[in-house]
Amino acid sequence: MRIAVDAMGGDHAPQAIVEGILLAAKEYSDVEFILFGDGEQIKPVLGDSYNTDKIKIVHTTEKINSEDEPVRAIRSKREASMVLAAKAVKEGKADALFSAGNTGALLASGLLIIGRIKGIDRPGLMPVLPVIGKDDQFVFMDAGANADSKPENLLQFGILGSYYAEFVLGKKNPKVALLNNGSEEGKGSELSKKAFELLKADESLNFVGNIEARELFSGDADVIVTDGFTGNAVLKTIEGTALGIMKLMKSSVLAGGLKAKVGGLLVKDALGNVKDTMDYSKHGGAALFGLRAPVVKTHGSADKVAVYHTIKQIRKILSSHVIPDLVTHFETAKEESDKISE
C-alpha cells in the first residue's frame, strides 16, 4: 500500500511529519511513502532513508498555510504539497492521503480532487474518541466537515461510521446512536427528528436511538451521528473543557503550597494518563470519510508519535477494505432504488 504524505502541513512540519513517517516505515514494511514537500528540508531529516524503495520525495516548494482560505488555496496553489499529494491519490499513484495541515483545505482537496464515493452526498469528518472507564473507542461523525446538513446526510454518516466501526475497529454489529437533546424517541430539532426516522428505517444499521452529549464517553454507542455544526461545537467543547480542567488542576495544586505540590508531582502520571486518553490525536487522526480513498488529518500540533499513530490507522483502513465495501454498499443501494423507480 502507498500513502501520499503532505510533508509540509502542520506546526512542526516537515520535521515532526518526516520523523513520524520514519517510525512507521521501520515498523510497517508493507507501506510505501511518497513525501510531497521541500526536498531541501525533508532530506536532512530522512538521512540514510532517502530514496529507498519505501520512502520517496516529490519536491515542491509551494504549500498551503493554516490561514489560507481553503477552496481558493487549492485552486490557486496548484503545486502545493497537499494538492500534489491529493492528485497522486486521484491518479492512482497512491492509495491514501495524510496531512496535518489546514483542515478546510484538506476537506476541499478530498472533495474536489479525490472525489466522493458514488451515492454519498457529503463526506464527514470522523475522529475516533475514547470510551472512558474501559479500553474502548467510538467514532463521532460529522465533527465539522459540513456547516449545514440534511437528514439524508446524517443517515449516510451512520452507514459510513458503522462500516468503519465494524471493519476498522473490529466491532460486531456496531451500535449507532443519534446525538440529540433528549434520549426519548420524538425529541429533537426538525433535522434530528427526521434523521431519527431515516436511521430507524435502515435495516442495515443497528440503530439504538438517541444519545445525549452527557453520555458521549459512556460506551453506549460505537458510532455517534450528528450534523457538522453541532459536531464541531461538541469536539471543540471537549477540547476546551479538558484543557480548562488541566489548567485549574495545575493552578489549584500550585496555590496549595508545598504539600499539594508534592501531591501534584505524584499525580503527574495520572494527569498524563488523562491527557493521553482525552487527546484524540493519540488514537490516530480524524478521517474525512465518504471519499474514494482514505484522507486522514491529524492535529496541526501533532508530534512524531501522533503522526506514527495516524499512519498505523491509515494502514488499518487500507487493510480492512472498508472503502471498496462501502462503494459496493452504495452501488447496490443505488441499483435497488433504480429498479424500484423503473
Place this chain on the structure above:
Amino acid sequence: MRIAVDAMGGDHAPQAIVEGILLAAKEYSDVEFILFGDGEQIKPVLGDSYNTDKIKIVHTTEKINSEDEPVRAIRSKREASMVLAAKAVKEGKADALFSAGNTGALLASGLLIIGRIKGIDRPGLMPVLPVIGKDDQFVFMDAGANADSKPENLLQFGILGSYYAEFVLGKKNPKVALLNNGSEEGKGSELSKKAFELLKADESLNFVGNIEARELFSGDADVIVTDGFTGNAVLKTIEGTALGIMKLMKSSVLAGGLKAKVGGLLVKDALGNVKDTMDYSKHGGAALFGLRAPVVKTHGSADKVAVYHTIKQIRKILSSHVIPDLVTHFETAKEESDKISE
C-alpha cells in the same frame, strides 16, 4: 420581593429545597417565600419557621415528575406545585418562580402560564458559567429551551444576555459573541451567518464576532449566543467531559498504587476546587430568560447550598430591575419599527 417556590421539584425534594430556602431566609430579610407543595412533608423540615410572615405554604399533593411529558403535564395536572407556583407569578402574587423540577415542564409553565416579554419571540435557557483562570463568569444562551431557532431568536438572545451581564453580573458594555465553527467573519451555517449579520447590525450591542467552543471558558466574551440545539449539546458535553476526567483521575490514582494514592489524597482539595468551578449549579441556576418574570431552574440533584445560591441569584435579578428594563427596550424597539412602517 416574593419568590414562588416549587417545593416538590428535584431529586431531594422537598427536604433539600426547604432547607435551602431556610438558609436564604435567614440571610435575606427582604425576601418572602411561598412554598407550593405537600404541607405534611414541608412542615417538619420548616420546624419553627412555619407560617412566619416570611415563609408560607400553599398546600397541594399533586406534582410533576421528571418523566412527565412537559406540555401535557402542565395542562392535565392543574394543581401541581409547579403549575400553582407559576400561576401565583402570573397573578402578581409572587415576583419570580424557582424550581429544581422537570426542565421541560418549567419551560412550558414559563411560556404558557407566565408569558413572554412583548417583542421576544422565544425565551432561552441561560446558565451562568465560569471563566477559567480568573474569578469571572459569562452567560451562555440558549442552552436548550428551543430545539430549532431562527436568526432573529439569536439576536434576541444576545440582547437578553447583554442586559443580564450588565445589570445582574455588573459588567460594563458586555462583550457579546456568537458561537460558531470558526472565528473569522463569514464562517458558519446558514443560521449562524444570518445571526452574525443581525448581531453586528444591532447598535445597542457590543458584538465582538464569532467564538469557537474551544474558547468558551477564556473570558473573551461575557455573553455567548447560540441556538438551543447546539447549546444543549455544548452544555451536556461540558458535563460529560468534566465527569469523565474526574473518573479517569480517580481510577489512574487508584491504579498507581500507594505512592499515587498518597498524592491523590493530597490533591483531593485541588480536585474539589475544579468540581466547584465547573459545577454551574454553584453559580446559581439557569434562568429561563425572556419571560415577564424571572423563572430560574437549578439541577434536579441540587442540595440545599445550590438552592440557597439560586435564591441569591433570583434576588439579584429582582433587585436589578433587569426585566422591567428589557420590557422597555423591546417596547421602544416596537414603537420605533411601528413609526417607520407608518
